[in-house]
Amino acid sequence: MPRLWPSLLSWLDGHGMETSTLPVEPREIPGAGYGLVAVRRIPPATPIFIVPASALLNCNTLQPHYPPKPVLSGTQLVSLHLLLYRPLDHLPSTDPLFGPYISVLPSSFHAHPLTWLWKERVERNENSVESHLLALLPPRVVRDLERVATTFYADWEKVSAYLQENSHVQAKMSYRPAEAPVSNVDLQRNFLWAWLNVNTRCIYHRLKKTQSDPDNMTLCPILDFANHTTQSTPLSTPKNVTNVAPGKKGTEDLTFLSPGDNWALPGQELFLKYGSHSNCTLFVEYGFLTRATERELLEGTAQADVDVGQAIEWLIEGKGNLGLWMKDWLEAEGYWGNWSIHTSPAPAHPSYRLITTLRLYHVLSELGADSDLPENSDEVLDEWRKATLGEREIISEQNEALWKATLLSICNAIIREAEAGVVQVKRRASECTVDWGKWMYENIEMLWKEELHTAKAVVRCIEEDVQF
Ligand SMILES: C[S@@+](CC[C@H](N)C(=O)[O-])C[C@H]1O[C@@H](n2cnc3c(N)ncnc32)[C@H](O)[C@@H]1O
Numbered sequence: 001m002p003r004l005w006p007s008l009l010s011w012l013d014g015h016g017m018e019t020s021t022l023p024v025e026p027r028e029i030p031g032a033g034y035g036l037v038a039v040r041r042i043p044p045a046t047p048i049f050i051v052p053a054s055a056l057l058n059c060n061t062l063q064p065h066y067p068p069k070p071v072l073s074g075t076q077l078v079s080l081h082l083l084l085y086r087p088l089d090h091l092p093s094t095d096p097l098f099g100p101y102i103s104v105l106p107s108s109f110h111a112h113p114l115t116w117l118w119k120e121r122v123e124r125n126e127n128s129v130e131s132h133l134l135a136l137l138p139p140r141v142v143r144d145l146e147r148v149a150t151t152f153y154a155d156w157e158k159v160s161a162y163l164q165e166n167s168h169v170q171a172k173m174s175y176r177p178a179e180a181p182v183s184n185v186d187l188q189r190n191f192l193w194a195w196l197n198v199n200t201r202c203i204y205h206r207l208k209k210t211q212s213d214p215d216n217m218t219l220c221p222i223l224d225f226a227n228h229t230t231q232s233t234p235l236s237t238p239k240n241v242t243n244v245a246p247g248k249k250g251t252e253d254l255t256f257l258s259p260g261d262n263w264a265l266p267g268q269e270l271f272l273k274y275g276s277h278s279n280c281t282l283f284v285e286y287g288f289l290t291r292a293t294e295r296e297l298l299e300g301t302a303q304a305d306v307d308v309g310q311a312i313e314w315l316i317e318g319k320g321n322l323g324l325w326m327k328d329w330l331e332a333e334g335y336w337g338n339w340s341i342h343t344s345p346a347p348a349h350p351s352y353r354l355i356t357t358l359r360l361y362h363v364l365s366e367l368g369a370d371s372d373l374p375e376n377s378d379e380v381l382d383e384w385r386k387a388t389l390g391e392r393e394i395i396s397e398q399n400e401a402l403w404k405a406t407l408l409s410i411c412n413a414i415i416r417e418a419e420a421g422v423v424q425v426k427r428r429a430s431e432c433t434v435d436w437g438k439w440m441y442e443n444i445e446m447l448w449k450e451e452l453h454t455a456k457a458v459v460r461c462i463e464e465d466v467q468f
Pocket of ligand 1: 285286287
């Protein structure tokens with residue numbers, strides 16, 4: 001368990017939590033850092049611990065300490081607070097409010113892909129392990145990682161502007177020497193650590209009136225040691241209490257229930273389900289992924305999704321003016337973007353959005369790149385729209401054959417790229433000398449294999465003339 005775990009328990013006792021009967025503790029789990037493990041037999045669906053609202057790290061508990069109310073989101077404010085009180089040199093955090101909690105957070109995120117991207121941008125060292133790993137990622141994963149990076153830098157802009165305008169807040173920084181300001185790079189490095197803690201450990205917690213408010217999130221001690229699973233029944237909250245509009249007090253204690261199906265045995269790991277995320281999302285957001293065999297992927301007993309957005313955008317851009325028109329039309333009808341192929345539920349299939357987009361593409365595909373729309377474009381589009389609304393099954397047999405042929409060639413391109421990706425990862429992995437790097441090479445190989453087998457499964461279905 002983390003060295004400062006006993007101090008966390010004493011601190012939680014001070015907040016009124018009953019920790020002497022806590023039936024779980026964090027233990028090291030190979031390949032996953034720590035995990036939350038039962039220390040004795042726990043009956044099913046039973047409250048196992050209650051974390052007091054005052055021990056939750058979120059905008060409700062922090063805002064009173066940052067007057068006047070900062071114009072920062074929940075993620076930005078919690079990240080700012082962690083940035084100020086990051087424990088350094090293995091010493092406990094100096095935060096008078098949440099110090100014992102902050103002291104048991106992971107001290108580094110060197111194995112997280114956002115850290116590699118950040119380091120590559122700052123250090124520009126093409127020969128680092130991080131740069132090698134980034135260069136081996138499937139392009140679709142890189143695109144998604146860029147999305148995460150954009151959010152990170154946008155949050156950093158907000159927080160650094162806040163710090164510049166509020167020098168008294170910056171002065172709280174525990175590791176800031178009085179005589180010299182912390183360099184911008186160091187500040188950003190510490191913010192990255194803070195931000196990754198928030199983004200890999202926060203849970204949804206209804207703090208605001210509206211359900212979709214982005215500030216409905218919190219860090220929650222103890223629970224945040226729970227790893228992700230899709231295989232077993234996860235921990236839960238009573239009657240989905242995290243999603244109930246807050247009462248007058250505005251702050252609720254959080255109760256967690258043991259898995260509902262069976263008794264948990266001593267030494268058994270207890271999990272959460274972080275959401276129905278694809279491996280690509282788990283990887284770029286949380287830095288890990290779930291494993292599946294070739295057979296599970298081909299048979300559809302394991303879920304895998306591959307984003308084919310880049311291929312579709314290139315296809316449509318290749319149509320010049322006509323492509324621009326198609327894009328406008330797809331945007332107006334709500335079909336632009338989020339095109340993917342899936343293994344599950346079997347049979348493997350393209351998403352409905354992808355089918356719909358390819359149908360439109362082929363309604364007009366016989367026209368040259370910069371041709372004008374046909375005179376009867378309204379009629380043509382009407383046929384397409386009828387198919388999208390389910391008023392007719394298909395546009396025509398010819399249209400069906402054409403879009404399936406295009407999907408086949410997209411999948412075959414993915415297969416070729418992924419086969420080459422797997423070979424390259426294997427070759428580079430044998431040269432790696434860093435422990436966590438080896439584990440990461442295996443993860444990246446899994447990302448490529450997932451693309452490979454998903455594309456193969458879809459090809460097989462097209463060839464067998466499966467109806468999608
Ligand atoms: C909420 S924390 C869970 C506790 C964390 N393992 C620790 O050591 O503090 C989320 C992080 O745990 C790791 N993790 C969670 N579920 C995992 C899994 N199924 N396999 C591997 N790592 C996992 C990832 O690094 C993720 O970003």
